[in-house]
Amino acid sequence: MSLNINFQEKFEERHIAPTAQDVPEMLEAIGVHSIEQLIEETVPAKIRLKNSLSLPPALSETDYLSKLKQTASKNKVFKSYIGQGYYDVITPGVILRNVFENPGWYTQYTPYQAEIAQGRLQALLNFQTAIIDLTGMEIANASLLDEATAASEAMYMQYSLRKNKVANTFFVSENVFPQTLDVLKTRAVSYGIDLVIGDHRTIELTNDIFGALVQYPAGDGKVYDYSVFADALHANQSTLSVAADIMSLALLAPPGEWGADIVVGSSQRLGVPMGFGGPHAAFFATKEIYKRNIPGRIIGVTIDSAGNYALRMALQTREQHIRRDKASSNICTAQALLAIMAGFYTAYHGPQGIKAIAERIHGLTVLLAKALETLGYKQENETYFDTLTVPLGDLCDPLHAEALNNEMNFRYDGAKVNISIDETTSLAAIKEIVRVFAKIKAKTLADIDFSALENGLESVVPNDLQRTSKYLTHEVFNSYHSEHEMLRYIKSLEAKDLSLCHSMIPLGSCTMKLNATTEMIPVSWEAFSKLHPFAPTDQVGGYMQLISELDQWLSAITGFAKMSFQPNSGAQGEYTGLMVIRAYHEDRGDHHRNVVLIPSSAHGTNPASAAMAGMKIVIVKCDERGNIDVNDLKEKANANRNNLSCLMVTYPSTHGVFEESIIDICQIIHDNGGQVYMDGANMNAQVGLTSPATVGADVCHLNLHKTFCIPHGGGGPGMGPIGVATHLVPYLPGHEVVDINQGKSISAVSAAPFGSASILIISHAYVAMMGAEGLTNATRFAILNANYIKARLENSYKVLYAGTNGRCAHEMILDCRSFKNYGVEVGDIAKRLMDYGFHAPTVSFPVAGTLMVEPTESEPKAELDRFCDALIAIRKEITAIEDGIADKVDNLLKHAPHTLAVISADDWDRPYNRQEAAFPLPYVATRKFWPAVGRVNDSYGDRSLICSCPPLSEYEEVV
Structure with missing residues (x-):
């Protein structure tokens, strides 16, 4: 036996699923001799690349992780007190492992097919409910991208709602975070909105001002009473948006109680790591009268075909897919996974836990302020939640140097320093901060009696700005405070959702491919997850290297x-x-x-x-x-x-x-x-x-x-x-805070200079491990898989478009419009596919009454065959209706999907048997996925819109 000691496993072979044995069968079905022939017949010769991609050699999974650890070591994880919308957090292990790092949650698709998405819909409804409660508003969406872009969405919503249609000026507080102002400038340019930046206490409100935005607490940490300003705006027929710190609202009077029309912000503080800027779920809450104007997705309560409680995305007629250029926003995505994490974090801690965390943050901040005053520093903020402003004068540079020597990052504004305390800050950390401040005045911790300062700590927030109203009162926030209870709750919701863990998700234009575990692992590493996006450049060398390499690689690819x-x-x-x-x-x-x-x-x-x-x-x-x-x-x-x-x-x-x-x-x-x-x-x-x-x-x-x-x-x-x-x-x-300007850069389009930087690691890993040959083969096999499905289905369904040689690219459109003649809608096919264990392809886009199917290179032939078998079987079910064998209304498709409760019920009065309904093909029995609810009633939910968790009494009434 000869031994090969040079073997190295190629990641490409793990990512691309069809085997060497599968390919000849697939090619034969398509009618070509080779993949090369298929590509020649699919991709026009005049646009094909002459040379292979200029990329580094592919790395194995082990070698990539080893090399990335060296890159990560160039990041310096200092203790961050920068704040400015980004704070270190403690992500509960039960959420980190079972949601953030769990493919059962991160490989789900957008919940367009609600019956097999009830788990994440409930988790998102929890998020909406938490946001409504904490902000004091009436309705919230299921998240936006980040705080700055959410603020720009608020500005446009205010612009579109303005009563004075010639009003063209938007007031922005000078104490709004600079990255938010930067994004507002970009959005204002395209709408022709004039921004006026100033002090809310002195601004003269003219008829031309249609709205305003303030920060709560303000960017420098002060807590203002904005109620008088809100009243003045409303008297001026203007509206007020508030960018709020979500954690502070456990202690501060919520904006909804003192006049806000819109409240936006980031939910990052609710257990989501900083990740050098993201991803983080922004929130957007407003009054119910604006429910058709609110951007983004809204999760709403409805009933299913049996009258049971069910959830789905509500008011979708507002979205860009339907309204196109008339839509209130171009938002086509959200930060669902991060909103889900924030919702679970809120449920895990509950109202008492959230309040305790907020009180601890505030208490440590008060303690720090007292200690600094004992050292002779003057702290400017009379009222604050977690952020202090300390004028330093000539001591600014020495403090900066000493802070860096002790691996601390503060925020510097001229000769002033801002210090923001977060959930991870301990009493020992406060003493370390004080020690740094003491040292530059030639003092020590011995000069401060901390035990005396700790006694009788009181909030510095005035009584009329303190929160008195209850929040997070729903049972979901008061039931799962032990890890065992939370684990079971998370898993109970996960079990209601179909993801890539169960089967392929063949959505045209959406490319639901493998998210390899090796690509995902480094996202949780502290060297990447705990960095503030505005950390000094010399502390983020690892990120800069990774981003630079990905820049070069994607530039070569494009x-x-x-x-x-x-x-x-x-x-x-x-x-x-x-x-x-x-x-x-x-x-x-x-x-x-x-x-x-x-x-x-x-x-x-x-x-x-x-x-x-x-x-x-x-x-x-x-x-x-x-x-x-x-x-x-x-x-x-x-x-x-x-x-x-x-x-x-x-x-x-x-x-x-x-x-x-x-x-x-x-x-x-x-x-x-x-x-x-x-x-x-x-x-x-x-x-x-x-x-x-x-x-x-x-x-x-x-x-x-x-x-x-x-x-x-x-x-x-x-x-x-x-x-x-x-x-x-x-x-x-460019960016206002981090200098990435190119000379004539437009202002920022998102809050962080590199967007949701932490997840760039995933794409970096994919390209590095695939290499030029692997990436090219991925494209070839995506085209192979698509044309194989086309070959298998075109005798059952009309494929709407094809190229000159009869080939499709990576996706195809199945024309289902003729089935309407027999009472079958394309939506019926989508629901029936659930009974076969599949998520539907894209429904009615880009052509109404069609299915757009896209497999990916990471799906094996066996899975493609199961999917094709399912669609062919459904076509036979439609034929039975066409031939009069099955009734036009009382049939398998119209009743789909079939739940376990329906199948196991004592009574069965349908003209087909239970086996046909639940186990229509042999493979289904071995891998059955049960839809959590019957077909949802969209119109019922839109008529009686409920976008927060209903009380248990209403659950009982619905059920």
Whole structure:
């Protein structure tokens, strides 16, 4: 026996699932001899890359983790007292291990199919309820991206609600966090809003001011009574938004009780690590009268087909998929996983626990203030929650140096220092801070009697600003305070959700691929998770190296010059790309170029993002094959040549085809003075075979939560970085706090300079372990898997579009519209698939009455076959209706999904048997996933909107 000592396992072989034995069978079904032939028949020759990607050799999983540990060691985890919206936390181990690090939670998809998403819907409803309770508002959404972008959403909501339609000025307190003001500046530009920045106590409210934003507590830590200001705004027919610290609201009077119309903020303090900026779930709460104006997703209570309590996403007619350019926001994602964590954290601690944490933070801050005063320092804030402001004068530099020597980071503002205390701060840590302050005055801790200072500590918050109202009164926040109870609660909800742990999720345009465990492990490392986004540059060398490497790699993959990692969602990447194009035109004096051409097949975020960027939208037709109508494009580009800003195009197309005219399309736009923005939703069909730069695009956003393996987390987090050609590099987003400016940078688009930086590790790992060959093969196999499904299904379903050679790209559209003749809607097929153990493909997008199917390279042939078998079996069930064998109303599809309660009930009066309903194919019995509820009633829930946890009495009434 010869022994091979040079064997090294390739990660590519773990990521790409079809085996060498599977491939010949798949190729035979498709009708080609090789994968190379399939690619030649699918991807136009003139756009294919001539050379392989310029990337480092692929690393094994073990070698990658070893190398990343060396990179991580370049990060210095100092104790952070910077605050400014980011605080160190204690994530309960039961939540860290069983939610954040659990694929049962992080591989779930957005809960569009509510019956198999009841667990995360309940967890998100808990989050909404906690936010409503703590803010004192009436309705909240299921999270936004970060505090700064939530504030910008609030500004636009106030703008759209203004009673004086010519009012154009928005007041921002000078004590708002600087990163929030930076993002507001960006959003105000595209809407033509004038920002006035000043002191809320002295600002003269004119008729032109439609709204205002204040920070609570203020950016320097002061706690103001804003009630008089709120009253003055309302008398002026204006509205007030409040950016609030969620932890402080356990002690401070909630904004809803003193006049706020909107309350936004970050829920990061509720157990979510800083992670160098994210991901963190922002919250957005408002009055119920604004329920149709609130951006983002809202989880609402309804009933199912049996009249039982059920949940689903409510009021979806507000969203960009339906309203497109008329939508209140372009938001297509959330920070669901992080909101879920925050909700569990709140339930685990309960009202007493949350209050105890808040009191401890406040108490330690008061103690620190007293100790500093004993040393002779003057602390400026008379009222505060967790942040002190200390003028230092000439002592500022010595203090800064001594703090760094002791591995402490404070926030410095000129000759003043701000110190923010958090959940992790101990009494010993307070003494260490005091020791540093004492040393620069040639004193020691012996000069302070801490025992005397600790006795009789009292809150410095005035009585009329202290909270008296109850919060977190629902049973969910008062039941799970032991770890065993919380573990069982988490697992009980997890069991109600279908995720990639159970089966493939074949959603077109969404690419639910493997999120490898090795890619996920480092996200929890303290060297990455405990860094503040505004930590000094020399402390974050590991992150800078990782981001720089990922920048180089993604630039090589896209063919562009540089990436910006600031956009923290795909839709925000779209917006950022358009704002960069806008800045480019304006810098050249072309202020009038504001027309954007968008194909009629475009994703709903495209027109919504264009509207946000202040663009005038012109729709371009598609031909009968689903391609952009080049003649119509040329006509509209010529007609708007003097004002043309750009084209928004998805490639391969939203219809799942590599359009052969793409180079000509890009040239037409360039010939008319415009730029080409490419939507990177389908980048997973390009990597290694072609690139945005190759076909002629100028900017492209990448959905790292799709193509590059960041998991969906039940609807978020995501990252949407943009890559740009050389001429657009100077305009990439800058940042007010961290200098990443490119010379002519637009202002910030998100709160942190590198967006949700901690999850960039996942994509970095994916690229590093796959290498050039592995990434290219991933694309090839994604196309192979898609065409295999097409070959298996096209005798049962009409495939709506295909390329010149009859091939689809990485996805296809199944036309189900003719089934309506027999009473079968596409939604019925989606629900029936649950009985077979599958999440539905994308329903009615981009064509109503269709299913858009997209497998990924990480799905094996056996799973593809199970999925195809299920759809073929459902087609036979439809045929039975067509042939009159099954009733049009009383049939398997109309009653789907079938719950365990239905199947096991004593009574059974349906014209099909229980076996057909619950176990329609042999494989189902061995891996049955039971939907938690029957078909949900959307209209019932929208008619009687309930967006917080109902009291138990109502549960009982519904059930």
